Amino acid sequence: MEESNVPATVRDLTRRRFLQATGATGVAAFLAACGGGLGTATPTATAVPTGTPPPGQSPSPTPQPTPSPTLGGTLHWANWPAYIDLTGAAADAGKYAPGSSPTIVNFQKQTGITVDYQEKIEDNAHFFATIQPQLVAGLSTGWDLIVMTDWMAAKLISKGWIEKIDHGAVPNCVANLRDPLKGLSWDPGNDYHYPWQSGMTGIGYDSKALTTNQITPPASIADLFTIATAHAKNVSFLTESRDTFGLVMLKLGLDPSHVTVATLQQAHDAMRPLVDAGVRFADNSYLQDFAQGKTWAAMVWSGDLAGSGTADEHFVFPTEGVMIWSDNMLIPKGAQNQPAAQAMMNYVYDPQIAGNLANAIYYVSPVKGADAVVKQLNASAPLDPTVQNLLFPGPDVVAKQHAFQAPLDADTEDTLNNLYLDLSGG
Amino acid sequence: MAVAATSPRPPAHAPSRRARVGRAAPYLLLTPGILWLLIFFIFPTLWMLLISLSSGDIESGFRLTFDTSAYTKALGQFTPQFVNSLTYGSIATISCFLIGFPVAYTIAFRGGRYKNLILFMVIAPFFTSFLIRTLSWKILLGDNGPLLSIVKSLGIVSPDFSVLPSAFSVVAGLTYNFLPFMILPLYVSLEKIDPRLIEASHDLYAGNWGAFRHITLPLALPGVFAGTLLTFIPALGDYVNADLLGTTTTRMIGNVIQSQFFLIGNYQIPAALSFVLMAAILVAVFIYARVLGTEELTG
Numbered sequence: 001m002e003e004s005n006v007p008a009t010v011r012d013l014t015r016r017r018f019l020q021a022t023g024a025t026g027v028a029a030f031l032a033a034c035g036g037g038l039g040t041a042t043p044t045a046t047a048v049p050t051g052t053p054p055p056g057q058s059p060s061p062t063p064q065p066t067p068s069p070t071l072g073g074t075l076h077w078a079n080w081p082a083y084i085d086l087t088g089a090a091a092d093a094g095k096y097a098p099g100s101s102p103t104i105v106n107f108q109k110q111t112g113i114t115v116d117y118q119e120k121i122e123d124n125a126h127f128f129a130t131i132q133p134q135l136v137a138g139l140s141t142g143w144d145l146i147v148m149t150d151w152m153a154a155k156l157i158s159k160g161w162i163e164k165i166d167h168g169a170v171p172n173c174v175a176n177l178r179d180p181l182k183g184l185s186w187d188p189g190n191d192y193h194y195p196w197q198s199g200m201t202g203i204g205y206d207s208k209a210l211t212t213n214q215i216t217p218p219a220s221i222a223d224l225f226t227i228a229t230a231h232a233k234n235v236s237f238l239t240e241s242r243d244t245f246g247l248v249m250l251k252l253g254l255d256p257s258h259v260t261v262a263t264l265q266q267a268h269d270a271m272r273p274l275v276d277a278g279v280r281f282a283d284n285s286y287l288q289d290f291a292q293g294k295t296w297a298a299m300v301w302s303g304d305l306a307g308s309g310t311a312d313e314h315f316v317f318p319t320e321g322v323m324i325w326s327d328n329m330l331i332p333k334g335a336q337n338q339p340a341a342q343a344m345m346n347y348v349y350d351p352q353i354a355g356n357l358a359n360a361i362y363y364v365s366p367v368k369g370a371d372a373v374v375k376q377l378n379a380s381a382p383l384d385p386t387v388q389n390l391l392f393p394g395p396d397v398v399a400k401q402h403a404f405q406a407p408l409d410a411d412t413e414d415t416l417n418n419l420y421l422d423l424s425g426g
Numbered sequence: 427m428a429v430a431a432t433s434p435r436p437p438a439h440a441p442s443r444r445a446r447v448g449r450a451a452p453y454l455l456l457t458p459g460i461l462w463l464l465i466f467f468i469f470p471t472l473w474m475l476l477i478s479l480s481s482g483d484i485e486s487g488f489r490l491t492f493d494t495s496a497y498t499k500a501l502g503q504f505t506p507q508f509v510n511s512l513t514y515g516s517i518a519t520i521s522c523f524l525i526g527f528p529v530a531y532t533i534a535f536r537g538g539r540y541k542n543l544i545l546f547m548v549i550a551p552f553f554t555s556f557l558i559r560t561l562s563w564k565i566l567l568g569d570n571g572p573l574l575s576i577v578k579s580l581g582i583v584s585p586d587f588s589v590l591p592s593a594f595s596v597v598a599g600l601t602y603n604f605l606p607f608m609i610l611p612l613y614v615s616l617e618k619i620d621p622r623l624i625e626a627s628h629d630l631y632a633g634n635w636g637a638f639r640h641i642t643l644p645l646a647l648p649g650v651f652a653g654t655l656l657t658f659i660p661a662l663g664d665y666v667n668a669d670l671l672g673t674t675t676t677r678m679i680g681n682v683i684q685s686q687f688f689l690i691g692n693y694q695i696p697a698a699l700s701f702v703l704m705a706a707i708l709v710a711v712f713i714y715a716r717v718l719g720t721e722e723l724t725g
Contacts, residue, residue: 129688136484159485233588275674280591293570294590417690425677426507426685 071111075340077145078120078127080327081284082308083197085360094287094308095119103357107347113340122283123239124152131332135161140334145341147196151242151406153328154186158407162192163331169342170194172349176368181326186407193328194345197303197363200393200401201243201323204300206290208312209234218297220319221251225274227297232278234296237271239283241420242404243323244271247299250320256404261415268419281424302390303362315386321400326366362390478697488693496698504682504699511678512706514593515662518600522608522657523650525601530612530649531642535621548609556603560670563599564590567671591673599667607656615649616642651718659707679703 082094090100096119099105104115121127127148131141148156156162167174173194187193203218210217213231218224228235237244246256248267255263271279282289287304289295290313302322305313329348331341348354348367355373358365365371371392389397408416478496480488533544551559565571567590577583589595619642627637665680672678683696 125691126688129691132484132691233591278591278673280673292565292568294564294568421685421689423674424685425674426504426682 070339071113071343073337073340074114074116075145075337075344076116076118076143077341077344078118078143079147079196080121081119082287082304083119083147083327083361083363084117085357094291103348103353106353107344110347111340111343113337113343115344121147122285124149126283128152128156135159135333138334140336141332143332144335144337145344146330146332147327148330149240149242149325149327150184150186151404151408153193153330154407156330156332157187157192161333163333163335163338164191165194165331165345166338166342167191169339170346170349172346176349176351176354178366178368181366193330194349195326195366196329196348197358197361198324198326198366199363200302200317200390200397201238201240201247201299201325202302202318203297203316204286204290204305204309204313205297205316206293206295206313209293209296213296215296217314217316218318219316221247222320224297224299224318225251225270228274228279229277231296232274233280234294235274236280236282236286236289236295236298238286238299238301239281239424241416243301243325244281244299245416245420246323246402246404247318247320250318250323250402253320256323256402259405259408259412259416261412264412264415264419268423271423275423302364306362306387306390307360315390317389317397317400319400321402322397324401324403358391362387364391364393474697474700477693478701480694484691484693493694496694497702500695500698500702504679506675507677507679507682508702508706510593510668510676511662511680511703514597514600514668514676514678515658515664517597518604518661519608519654519658521597521601522605523654526605526608526612526653530609530616533609533613534616534619545610545613548606552606556666559603560599560666563595563602563671567595567598591671591676593672593676595671596667596676596678599671600661600664603664603667604657604661607660608653611652611656612646612649615646615652619645647718651715654714655711658710662707663703 081096084096084101085103086094086096086100087102088100090097096117098117101117104117107113108115127146131143131146134141153162165173173190177190177194181195181198182188182190203221203224205217207217210227215227215231216223218227224235242256245259245264245267248270249256249259249263252266252270254266282295282298284304286295286298286300287308290298290305290309300315302315305315329341329345331338335341348357351367351369352373354365354367354370355377358370359374359377365374374391383391388394393401476490477488479490479492479494481491481493482488529548533541533548537544566573568574569588569590574583574587574589578585578587589598623641623645624637627641632640662678663680665678665684668676668678668681669684679699683699686692686699687696
């Protein structure tokens with residue numbers, strides 16, 4: 001819709017292919033900026049963003065602590081799929097493989113820490129169930145760094161299952177966390193968490209599949225419901241119940257930031273006929289369903305389709321509003337390598353690195369100065385307006401953002417879980 | 427004297443010591459198996475039974491209160507999923523038998539020197555993971571997959587016809603995944619049949635059908651029994667096929683156990699559901715053994 005004004009060539013460029021081209025130069029630029037040196041990538045004049053000194057002159061342009069001698073060992077890091085920059089075959093497959101992420105490769109070079117990065121989190125509750133028994137028993141979860149959405153992060157912190165962050169070890173985080181993300185009620189001083197990325201939940205669609213079936217692309221949740229009524233099997237909602245119920249509440253004109261048992265029930269009742277007709281609930285696997293042509297339109301997370309989908313897959317901000325959230329880096333109790341986890345937190349809060357990352361995964365970076373880096377990286381070709389809004393939501397998008405109430409009291413949480421299970425088939 | 431007194435002793439004592447070791451040998455040989463069962467089956471099962479009768483949760487701790495509410499909830503709330511499990515499990519087992527018997531029969535009686543090769547082909551899919559095999563059915567049965575795209579281009583079905591996701595695809599997935607568990611025991615019992623018995627039946631004026639009904643099938647019964655159990659029990663408890671190939675209305679009891687545990691973080695209901703499932707399977711197996719008759723099964 002919004003993209004109809006953009007010429008096809010530019011549209012293609014602003015998508016993944018453009019990214020793959022700029023990716024190489026971006027990698028070269030940030031390797032140069034960090035004083036690393038990748039033998040094969042020769043930084044050219046255009047590759048080095050203006051303002052960044054050429055390699056050799058200044059090995060460390062951004063504030064970074066000298067790696068402390070205690071750093072080393074392995075960092076066991078659990079994260080969500082489509083949440084890290086990838087190159088080569090891994091980028092085509094959309095799945096992380098060791099050595100495929102410039103961000104991680106450079107971190108390993110810089111610190112000597114081996115990173116065991118696993119795309120193990122597809123759903124907050126599901127991942128929580130895999131670490132809860134160890135946390136209760138006071139054992140190590142096997143992870144040094146995990147990434148959980150606000151409500152789950154708040155829950156983990158309130159139970160005392162998260163290690164306190166040593167602010168002295170993360171100067172970049174202290175200096176560069178964006179102001180709107182500071183002072184959250186559940187961790188006002190950022191003693192336990194730093195956001196990894198923020199994002200929005202809206203609608204994704206495959207323009208090719210919709211055109212073939214003569215369906216107008218959805219602009220609202222109401223449109224998604226219309227498509228679901230006629231083609232239930234090709235529509236999916238999210239297993240992350242807060243996102244699904246939140247969006248449906250917005251469609252019904254209800255407020256997801258103040259939920260009650262009654263409003264949850266209303267959202268449930270609105271979805272019931274669609275689910276009976278065959279609408280499915282998907283976790284991050286909706287990426288594969290889109291790729292296989294199984295899903296035509298769905299509730300999706302903002303950066304995924306732009307970052308990992310094809311040029312036909314688009315994200316729209318529904319007219320009723322979008323859900324916003326942050327996924328947060330946390331160090332679970334009993335972590336074996338807290339210094340390495342803190343080193344990673346500090347590293348990804350370097351604006352240069354955060355900018356490169358944002359430019360690859362299309363989520364909203366929580367790091368001050370990352371937006372300037374993304375703009376530099378895309379200086380030669382203007383960003384598609386939709387992509388622009390994914391990375392730097394404009395005032396019209398910000399006005400429509402809603403956050404799901406966090407934390408919920410126990411009864412409301414039970415209601416939400418049971419209503420969700422009732423819909424998803426138990 | 428001393429020498430003379432002690433020398434006859436060893437021969438007198440040696441046989442009894444050897445006999446004692448001999449008597450203990452079976453128990454010693456059983457020890458690893460018994461320990462394994464104790465640690466990985468008996469203890470966890472008892473633990474699960476205690477949990478299912480406890481109140482509390484993992485954070486505040488469990489207290490054994492002999493509270494049976496988990497069982498009432500398990501039986502009352504999840505009837506459709508139990509029905510799904512039983513229906514899909516039974517259909518998949520019958521399909522496995524109908525597909526597997528001719529295959530096993532052909533390998534056993536007509537395999538010749540290709541016997542090992544065909545058997546290998548039956549087992550070959552097991553070299554990849556269960557998950558991958560199930561996921562590949564998503565591609566095979568997909569709207570644009572090899573099967574439907576051919577059928578659609580031939581105009582046999584309408585362009586918006588789809589098999590996935592449905593109860594049919596769940597049963598198809600179950601049938602495919604557990605088929606080797608049916609074929610292998612059937613093959614073993616068919617292979618043991620002495621072909622001269624069949625020849626003899628022909629000499630006694632039995633036709634092909636008569637020979638099959640009175641010779642082959644009864645002698646294959648132990649294989650049929652083993653095969654159906656090996657197929658039916660895991661199929662009943664399976665949740666992967668329903669999760670990947672099914673819809674919200676085709677969820678099985680395994681899916682409920684999974685979501686109650688992973689989403690709600692409840693321990694009692696999944697434990698109670700597991701016991702109800704075990705009980706259902708035991709009852710089904712006893713009825714089945716009674717119907718087939720135990721003599722045929724051991725003979």
